[in-house]
Amino acid sequence: MSTSPPAVDPIAELRARFEAVVMPHLDRLLAFAIRRTDSVADAEDAVQEACIRAWLGFADLRDEANARPWFYRILRTVLSDMREKSGRRQQLVYITRLEDAHEELVGGEHDALFSEVVSRLDGEAVHRGLRAIPEDFAAAVELHDIDGFKYVEIAEIVGVPIGTVMSRIARGRKLLAGAIMAERGGVAADARTTERRSAQGGPR
């Protein structure tokens, strides 16, 4: 009796590819979502929704080498939808205060001091700093410095020209430095807060 090769199950095969291509990025995506939500539970909900959307659109992903930025783009859309639905607003320290703190930092011989301050920051302090600056800037900085994307990939994820990515990363790091120094100096505690500036209305 002859034996025929086992039938290929296309769905199982696609699912296996999805697991192999997309799921390895889950930890990084969860961290990205945690920095943008009020709780781990909210972040997990966002990542779960992103996974479902990614699965539903997986057949449309032509180049699996682009799976990671593609997955981040979906997650950003989910997080944006969640923010819109919840009406959540980020509490921001005034931008000008952060810029002033940065100007003071680079205007003097404070390199060693800043380096020491940053080296002592724990994860919570880093998150507070990132949350104190506008989302567009924070996202660009995080996508590059934490998640390791190149500028061209960030442009694709965020949906802006590469020049805007360059500008957001440069300004985002300046504001983050200002936020770190402002908090160290107690400026943040006294600062008035304002609502998050949207991508359209916020500074570039």
Place this chain on the structure above:
Amino acid sequence: MSDDRSSLANRAVSPSPEEAARESRHEVLRELLGAYADRELPPETVAQIDAHLVGCAECRHSLEVHHTLRARLAVEPPAAASPAFRARISAAIDAAPVPTAPRIAADARVTPGPRMLWLVASGWVVATVLALTLAVTSGSASRFTPSTRALAAPVHDVPLLGAVVDDYARVSRGDLPGRARDLDAVRAAVSFPVEPLRAPNLRLLAAWTTDVRGEPAAVLAYRLDDRLLVQYLVPEDVFFQHPAIRAAIADHHLLRAADGDRTVVAWPDSSTGNVLVGNVPTESLQSIWRSESTR
């Protein structure tokens, strides 16, 4: 080495042309320091910044800030997705519909034959071509979409869908009641967000407002190749009124229905419900929905 910017700052008089040019160059180059630190600049720009850094203490300090923050953020650890969370995601994906291409292949596998088996084994592209070929020859695409996902009841048993299908029939018989340029006016007229769909070969033709069962609705008409598609946007409380819609969305994130040659898909956004109607294969509408859901 002297610092040209410090000397510049100490002068009370107007800067010389050379100093003004240097200051201007400083303003430009300091905006590029982040990309310089990240090695994202072309060599000629890098060379300009290298030269500028020699004489500019402020830019050297600023560059150090970039390096310091980048190094600190690079060691920020990822979160650890728990096994329970991973299991939850796996279960959620199990419960979700399967993406279209493999479903087509799976359906093709149900009626095996030597040619069909070869096509399945050849991959998704070939399977999709087969599905489209069969859709054309049979005059229907419904055999490629499992009946479990289609609305079991007639469209007119769900008042919202019935009203939309009837309106589509009326609209498609006559001149469209608006133009694409009316989109802003439509946005201003309704209390919910109105965003046109975006998908390959889909072009907005017209926008207008109407009422669906006494509630305000935004209507966007599109050209998909040579067919007319009409999207109805309604408030979410109107959208979720009928239990058949709620059940379909809860189970599949998408409702699919047909009324004669007209096919319908419906899905919710963050604050609105979308009903998309057209005289096209359901697969075309689902493809547009997928483009939206992954946007």
